[in-house]
Amino acid sequence: MTSAFAIEAAGLRKSFGSTHALAGLDLQVGHGEILGMLGPNGAGKTTTIRVLTTLLRPDGGRAAVYGHNVVDAAAQVRRLIGLTGQYAALDEYLTGRANLVMIGQLGRLSGRAARLRAAELLTQFDLADAADRGVKTYSGGMRRRLDLAASLMTRPQILFLDEPTTGLDPRSRMVTWTAVRALAADGTTVLLTTQHLDEADQLADRIAVVDHGVVIADGTAGQLKARIGGERVALTLAAAADLQPAARILSQYGDEGEPSVSQADRTVQAPVSKAARRLPEIVRDLDEAGVALDDLSIRHPSLDDVFLTLTGHASANLHPAESE
């Protein structure tokens, strides 16, 4: 392959009525790389995937997969890619096995090759026991796993995963993560979207943070976290009068900058690396200064923090659980 990038997009634009889903998005994914697109609902992640997988025609800009333009050479692009969308794309009335065989045959495998590959994937995705049951009887997690298996039937060189673990139980999530890692180890290029920083952190070589249809930050998880600040120690005090002494103590352990103080909530927060290890010293110092605590916690950077840091505005639609 002579193209420099597996996926390259430049200035992609797409509007739905007055909503600008993509507003000049640039993206480059190297061969064999796992790129995680991180952003809230409506940031343009799904639209990007739909454009790159030839399902949607962009209003402006250009995108190419292995050097094939996704608009002019859609047929060539389709022979290289696999797609797992946000909603399971399966035939409810067929068995799991029949779904896979059908997708394989449509992907130009012979009947025999499709059946062999289906059996292999059903085992890999922990679905062998349910293989000959109708998909109607599958749980949500089983459907998502079958859906992922379906997109792997033809051994695509590039795999697109749109929020692959949203709504998955922990077991299915682990199976999915393991599969993605194995694919990448085999040299498959993966572009996945997620709303969870930890998922991007676990899986992706590189993370592109997307907001309002453009990439606002791009780098490894480590680089992004360095910008956001890592772990934070958060104190809630019994008395507001102790805020200044507490902030002073915390700043001795903090990585950089002033601790953030909230009078109303009686809280002090500061980024502290290796927070768990340093917590005893912090508590001892606070105790010696006579600061009484109502609550003490170590917070890990969340998507909310990413957005606050990078955009100055909170992502509006996060579930409460994700901002913990």
Add this chain to the structure above:
Amino acid sequence: MIAATISPAPLTAQPALARAWWGVKDTWVLTRRSIARIAREPEQLMDVTVQPVIFVLLFTYVFGSAIRLPGGGSYHQYLISGMFGMSMAGSAPGTAVGITTDMASGLIDRFRSLPIARSAVLAGRALSDLSTQLLGIVVLCATGLAVGWRIHNGVADALLALLLSLLFAFAMTWAGACAGMVLRGPESAQALGFIVFLPLGFVSNAFVPTQGMPGWLRAFANWNPISALAATCRDLFGGGNPSSSIPAWPMQHPELAVLAWSVGLIAVFAPTAVWLYRRKVMR
């Protein structure tokens, strides 16, 4: 910038013949898929299996006794040919329901991300719906034989009637495919069956002779393709065709009329369906 950094990979376009071959294969895979669905969920066949039986029994034993045919003749002989017209037209709402169901699921996206022929999704649906119509014809004939309907003419005539029926069903399938692309969901497709196709079936000679209808309605009924198919079946199965005395062209040449309607419907709706499909999925 992209053009400067990327030279095209050696994946060449396929020759036309190979493309056509894959198109046929894709269509076959998708046809088998629809048939396999039915095997797992036979309730989907209610429209073509249970409905004709109920209609035949209702009309033979409840309404039929009150209907006088011009020139005499038995009503059950008249009715079964009418049911051919009604059932074949019914493939349109059937296809519309199937298409709207597919479009509402993510499955279409998966198909579209695969290197398959654009027309295969629709063609596969049309062919599988045709095969269910064939089953419907078997059920209808069996029910007919049970209530006293008989084939009076030769095998060749009966086969011609069958062939024209399937051709018309295939044409109506494409009309249904268009409707399926325009309608929002399976519910509205189902409603289309009640609001359009049920009345269309009744305003024809399928169940009652058109001679008793008011003038404007009679003209409509005589040109209704369902009437043409019903008259064709009466002509070819034998046992009397009361509409042969009506001067309207389709009633004088019912076989030609069915052929013309079918070819016309396919010529209009098949390309329209493919166009609507492409437009709908490429927003």
